[in-house]
Amino acid sequence: MNLNEMICHRKSCRSFTNVPVDAAAIETIKAFPMKPLYPEIKVRMDIVSRDKVKCICPWTTPQLIAIYSEEADGYLENIGFLFQQMDLYLQTLGLGVCWLGMGRMNPKTAVTVEGMKFVIMLAFGHPKGDQLRHDFKGFKRKSLAQIADTPDSRLEPARLAPSAVNSQPWYFTHEGDTIHVYCSRKGSRLDAGIALAHLYVANEGFRFFKADQITDLPGYSYIGSVTL
Ligand SMILES: Cc1cc2nc3c(=O)[nH]c(=O)nc-3n(C[C@H](O)[C@H](O)[C@H](O)COP(=O)(O)O)c2cc1C
Incomplete structure (x- = not known):
């Protein structure tokens, strides 16, 4: 399935195995090209392990994508635009993914990225079972x-x-x-x-x-x- 087809099938995943995504797949994910709305705004993504994150949600993934940005005009819509492409891409790889507004970096291990602020994270990993939508009834x-x-x-x-x-x-x-x-x-x-x-x-x-x-x-x- 390509990214466009995935729009009609994607779904936030909240049920994962504990098996980490392997190193080769992580490299593929890091290399995925995303188009920005505002190319001049600096953005950074770090793939971090669970212990680097604080989240009160009852489910978890071994790895997450932590997203940082310069705080320039338009930075929020720029982050949504960029990383929704990633949300669709991860699902084309057979992975489950969920935006995680509740997630924070663990203050004990958080890195300070000069001139950038932490914005949001995406939880991703191997889903338990079939994770996609197969009809439109599931879309509220x-x-x-x-x-x-x-x-x-x-x-x-x-x-x-x-x-x-x-x-x-x-x-x-x-x-x-x-x-x-x-x-x-x-x-x-x-x-x-x-x-x-x-x-x-x-x-x-x-x-x-x-x-x-x-x-x-x-x-x-x-x-x-x-x-x-
Ligand atoms: C910016 C953003 C933050 C979100 N934060 C959370 C979250 O912290 N926990 C959670 O379980 N779902 C979170 N979600 C998932 C939404 O609840 C979900 O996208 C919405 O209910 C629509 O369902 P769907 O993604 O399955 O189509 C978030 C989604 C977005 C876009």
Whole structure:
């Protein structure tokens, strides 16, 4: 399955074996090329063992991806955009994965990365059993009409995107060929980046830009605009 096909099958995994992902696979994962929204923002990923992490969730994985970024404008949506590509990629390798907003670096062993802050982590590993979705019934998501000013089937990949506590904070408006992307002020811009990643993976012609003279919608912040 390729990344685009994985959009309709992916699922957060919370049940793993204790078998670590082997060194060869870790090298493949480190080499996976991810496209950024903002290439100028420095980002770093470290694959760390469980003992480097503090998390109160009842399940765990032997390894996690710790994600750091410069704190520049747009860094949250940039991280969501980059690492949702990784979420899909890990699942094409047959691994299970879950964004872990609850996870923190263990202060006893945490490394300080000059000029960067820890943002979030992804838990990944060998899933117990079949971990993918095989039909759309498993997706609990808003309708296309709820996430855009006009229902637009091209937004289906974004509609299916994962978000923290399934909040789905994104909203899309149309202006000619351009789609403007917003994020609810109560939601996380990281989630908006995740939805944008699905639009990128599903559309070869994806282009992201900041439009001139655009105003925020009430209760929403402007993230950027795309053509597909
Ligand atoms: C930014 C982010 C943070 C998340 N943090 C957690 C977490 O700490 N614990 C957890 O079990 N799931 C976490 N999730 C998974 C979401 O609950 C999940 O994506 C959402 O409910 C939709 O389900 P799905 O991913 O299976 O489609 C997180 C997801 C995202 C995108």
